[in-house]
Amino acid sequence: MSSEITLDTIIEAAQRIKVHKTPVLTNKTISQLASLEEQPIDLFFKCELFQKTGSFKFRGASNAIALLSHETAASGVVTHSSGNHAQALALAAKTKGTPAYIVMPRTAPTIKKAAVIGYGAQVIECEPTQIAREEAAQKVVLEKGATLIHPFNDPNVIAGQGTIAVELLSQVKDLDALIIPVGGGGMLTGCSIAAKSLCPSLRIFAAEPEAVNDCYRSFKNKHQETNEKAISVADGLLTNLGDIAYSNIHQYVDDVFTVSEKQIINTMELVWERMKLCIEPSAAVGVAVAIHNKEFKDTLKRLHIQRIGVILCGGNVDVLQATALFEQYRYEEGKSA
Amino acid sequence: MSSEITLDTIIEAAQRIKVHKTPVLTNKTISQLASLEEQPIDLFFKCELFQKTGSFKFRGASNAIALLSHETAASGVVTHSSGNHAQALALAAKTKGTPAYIVMPRTAPTIKKAAVIGYGAQVIECEPTQIAREEAAQKVVLEKGATLIHPFNDPNVIAGQGTIAVELLSQVKDLDALIIPVGGGGMLTGCSIAAKSLCPSLRIFAAEPEAVNDCYRSFKNKHQETNEKAISVADGLLTNLGDIAYSNIHQYVDDVFTVSEKQIINTMELVWERMKLCIEPSAAVGVAVAIHNKEFKDTLKRLHIQRIGVILCGGNVDVLQATALFEQYRYEEGKSA
Numbered sequence: 001m002s003s004e005i006t007l008d009t010i011i012e013a014a015q016r017i018k019v020h021k022t023p024v025l026t027n028k029t030i031s032q033l034a035s036l037e038e039q040p041i042d043l044f045f046k047c048e049l050f051q052k053t054g055s056f057k058f059r060g061a062s063n064a065i066a067l068l069s070h071e072t073a074a075s076g077v078v079t080h081s082s083g084n085h086a087q088a089l090a091l092a093a094k095t096k097g098t099p100a101y102i103v104m105p106r107t108a109p110t111i112k113k114a115a116v117i118g119y120g121a122q123v124i125e126c127e128p129t130q131i132a133r134e135e136a137a138q139k140v141v142l143e144k145g146a147t148l149i150h151p152f153n154d155p156n157v158i159a160g161q162g163t164i165a166v167e168l169l170s171q172v173k174d175l176d177a178l179i180i181p182v183g184g185g186g187m188l189t190g191c192s193i194a195a196k197s198l199c200p201s202l203r204i205f206a207a208e209p210e211a212v213n214d215c216y217r218s219f220k221n222k223h224q225e226t227n228e229k230a231i232s233v234a235d236g237l238l239t240n241l242g243d244i245a246y247s248n249i250h251q252y253v254d255d256v257f258t259v260s261e262k263q264i265i266n267t268m269e270l271v272w273e274r275m276k277l278c279i280e281p282s283a284a285v286g287v288a289v290a291i292h293n294k295e296f297k298d299t300l301k302r303l304h305i306q307r308i309g310v311i312l313c314g315g316n317v318d319v320l321q322a323t324a325l326f327e328q329y330r331y332e333e334g335k336s337a
Numbered sequence: 338m339s340s341e342i343t344l345d346t347i348i349e350a351a352q353r354i355k356v357h358k359t360p361v362l363t364n365k366t367i368s369q370l371a372s373l374e375e376q377p378i379d380l381f382f383k384c385e386l387f388q389k390t391g392s393f394k395f396r397g398a399s400n401a402i403a404l405l406s407h408e409t410a411a412s413g414v415v416t417h418s419s420g421n422h423a424q425a426l427a428l429a430a431k432t433k434g435t436p437a438y439i440v441m442p443r444t445a446p447t448i449k450k451a452a453v454i455g456y457g458a459q460v461i462e463c464e465p466t467q468i469a470r471e472e473a474a475q476k477v478v479l480e481k482g483a484t485l486i487h488p489f490n491d492p493n494v495i496a497g498q499g500t501i502a503v504e505l506l507s508q509v510k511d512l513d514a515l516i517i518p519v520g521g522g523g524m525l526t527g528c529s530i531a532a533k534s535l536c537p538s539l540r541i542f543a544a545e546p547e548a549v550n551d552c553y554r555s556f557k558n559k560h561q562e563t564n565e566k567a568i569s570v571a572d573g574l575l576t577n578l579g580d581i582a583y584s585n586i587h588q589y590v591d592d593v594f595t596v597s598e599k600q601i602i603n604t605m606e607l608v609w610e611r612m613k614l615c616i617e618p619s620a621a622v623g624v625a626v627a628i629h630n631k632e633f634k635d636t637l638k639r640l641h642i643q644r645i646g647v648i649l650c651g652g653n654v655d656v657l658q659a660t661a662l663f664e665q666y667r668y669e670e671g672k673s674a
Contacts, residue, residue, distance in 0.1 A: 023360040023362075025360075025387060049613045050362060050612075050613065054613065269656065272615055272656050273615075273656060275387075276386045276387065276391065276614060276615040276616070276652030277613060277614070277615065278609055278610075278613040278614065278615055279613070315613030318610075319606065319609050319610060319660055319663065320660055320663065320664065323656055323657055323660040326656065326657065327657065
């Protein structure tokens with residue numbers, strides 16, 4: 001496993017992995033909401049919610065598994081996740097005929113376990129603590145000889161995620177900037193390295209929930225910060241920034257912007273209603289920055305930015321839960337109005 | 338207004354109108370659900386829900402308006418509709434700088450009126466009966482000199498809708514069949530003429546709600562039937578088949594299949610959950626035929642059909658209303674289980 005992530009490793013990943021080339025959509029209403037007075041903004045939405053397993057995570061998982069030797073792959077792969085990486089690793093492993101072991105807290109929703117099992121992986125239950133997860137995964141590594149595939153702090157995973165940017169830049173010409181949601185920072189790192197290498201003048205903006213703003217603080221304070229609580233509706237962005245992401249962020253990322261829970265939910269509903277896309281909350285974070293963040297809008301003005309790619313990273317959300325959120329936030333608005 | 342609809346008039350429409358080239362998506366899970374034992378089926382979903390104004394109707398409305406002389410256009414266009422054609426005509430008219438008058442029942446939801454007004458059209462309210470609508474529209478024709486643009490019984494509208502098939506056949510090679518939802522039959526007629534002209538061996542199947550099955554009965558009985566009641570969750574498919582559609586159906590359509598309300602709702606939820614697409618109930622009707630209709634599956638077997646294009650005709654649905662439907666049908670299933 002090389003620890004270097006470069007445009008070359010990302011382009012090699014793009015040639016290696018078998019993924020959907022996801023479409024790029026536009027929406028006049030949402031671009032208008034993002035526009036400034038006398039400065040129209042054009043948003044280009046990269047629809048990774050249509051990726052296999054419903055999120056971009058399939059790119060990184062596929063690349064990491066493809067780079068295992070036949071011998072190593074035969075002993076299987078393991079990860080601890082109840083989210084999109086779990087499903088992505090399960091399907092990527094199945095495609096290569098590699099056993100996959102997914103450590104999940106015993107409290108994880110049955111539907112998420114069923115999805116992983118549906119992709120042919122073996123679910124290993126553990127207590128719902130970070131330590132219990134890591135220990136359970138370590139046990140699989142020792143007993144089965146399986147290889148741990150980290151969801152974001154892995155150069156091969158990161159190179160896989162970077163293929164989103166390579167694809168997007170081939171689909172839309174003359175982009176001035178990208179907005180990329182950030183949790184552990186795998187997608188941010190891969191995409192920012194790819195995009196800055198292909199087009200050094202292109203600006204990279206990370207988008208993060210205010211409630212778990214460790215990346216924002218790490219970027220501003222030039223010191224690796226952590227979140228005390230990991231509570232946000234954007235369940236794909238709860239983790240702290242990984243070491244690899246932190247070590248690259250000052251070189252490749254231009255700024256980080258945050259949005260409130262209310263802004264995330266309202267934007268998610270807007271995208272469902274106007275774009276007809278069932279995005280998950282994490283995917284709404286980037287769009288919410290474009291619509292709601294004042295510092296972001298000031299930056300667009302200052303840098304004369306017009307054409308912006310926004311990554312809609314996934315669509316794995318329960319429809320009924322999502323609409324319950326929409327209703328809850330409307331109700332609270334009603335109360336405060 | 339020529340009453341001839343041919344491949345030529347459809348291709349001219351495609352060159353004339355400025356519409357989104359909507360993407361074609363696939364989904365392994367749904368194709369598997371449509372597959373037969375020992376006969377895999379590949380479904381290709383033409384995403385007209387991403388069309389301007391959220392449905393395919395913008396194609397036909399744009400073509401009809403583009404074909405008006407400057408003088409005629411200056412006096413405006415009028416239609417009576419509370420659905421997708423209203424929004425489509427409003428935006429198409431605005432784009433050409435033509436005044437648009439939309440007759441809507443005074444009971445139509447505020448949100449639908451607001452959408453039409455948002456596109457710059459003038460809403461004219463009337464009593465919620467078919468006669469009142471037609472009279473109100475006729476009054477606008479007389480007083481303003483406006484041209485009535487019928488939602489489906491108009492050759493120029495039909496030629497515009499036919500551009501969906503021209504586009505789809507250029508995007509996906511070697512299709513064996515198309516499934517097309519049918520209400521008034523504008524999309525069915527335009528697409529079937531285009532597809533059969535481009536590829537005579539391609540089969541055309543219409544998909545209709547059982548609850549408003551006038552097209553099914555008209556096709557089988559070779560006699561123009563009507564619905565006694567117009568009640569279905571697929572609110573875009575309630576109208577009876579138009580005269581032009583009826584006069585073409587036996588030449589261009591191979592068969593008609595119907596689905597129940599429950600099958601429509603369950604399929605709609607499946608598409609939301611698995612494809613991440615907020616389709617409206619009418620758009621679920623074609624997918625539901627592919628998954629649930631036994632006669633349809635027998636037909637696929639008999640004709641050795643594998644690759645099928647399915648038109649997802651629109652996405653104009655209230656998210657909260659849609660999820661209420663999902664819950665209601667799950668509740669009823671629970672009761673009957």
